[in-house]
Amino acid sequence: MTIREIITPENPILRKKARKVTNFNDPRLQALADDMVETLHDAPGVGLAAPQVAESVRLIVVHMPGGTEEDREVYGEGAGELYVVVNPEIVKASRETVDGTEGCLSVPGYLGTVSRCEMVKIRGQDRHGQDFRLKATGWLARVFQHEIDHLDGVLFIDKASKVWEVRPDEEPDGPEAAEAIAALERAARLGD
Numbered sequence: 001m002t003i004r005e006i007i008t009p010e011n012p013i014l015r016k017k018a019r020k021v022t023n024f025n026d027p028r029l030q031a032l033a034d035d036m037v038e039t040l041h042d043a044p045g046v047g048l049a050a051p052q053v054a055e056s057v058r059l060i061v062v063h064m065p066g067g068t069e070e071d072r073e074v075y076g077e078g079a080g081e082l083y084v085v086v087n088p089e090i091v092k093a094s095r096e097t098v099d100g101t102e103g104c105l106s107v108p109g110y111l112g113t114v115s116r117c118e119m120v121k122i123r124g125q126d127r128h129g130q131d132f133r134l135k136a137t138g139w140l141a142r143v144f145q146h147e148i149d150h151l152d153g154v155l156f157i158d159k160a161s162k163v164w165e166v167r168p169d170e171e172p173d174g175p176e177a178a179e180a181i182a183a184l185e186r187a188a189r190l191g192d
């Protein structure tokens, strides 16, 4: 396995619509999936789409930490679960939306407020071509929406109502500080 370089918007591949995977026996697909998992863990991040490693194919990996009780509290549904999804599609989405803070490994140093559907139903295939279906809510739903956007060349900064630069020495304070810091950490790891 290899850690791949994560590209930023200067590379036009990030803005291309990625092509559908049709050949699941291609060893390059399996190698790419393995490399993406390793790259995601190395970053570290919670989700990565193939165009972020300069491969314009419809493949995403999602893995939110779930090793501790705190992780499971912060990430909720799907925490600790590794998802490798090929050709993912949103087949149903709730009308209800929620605002949340997002970051992206391909847009380092920035966070933004993005409105996302509270619930999405996803269909696709696993890495071996078997049918994959998932109903996701909350943060998991947000991560999937963010990653699927990457497959169409869409970045969170395109959809954000507000984008700001993060300075590592600036930390929120006040009564909600701990919660705010946890939310920022979680956001910084998204797509990242």
Ligand code: ZN
Binding pocket: 103, 104, 105, 106, 146, 150, 190, 191, 192
């Ligand atoms: Zn991203």
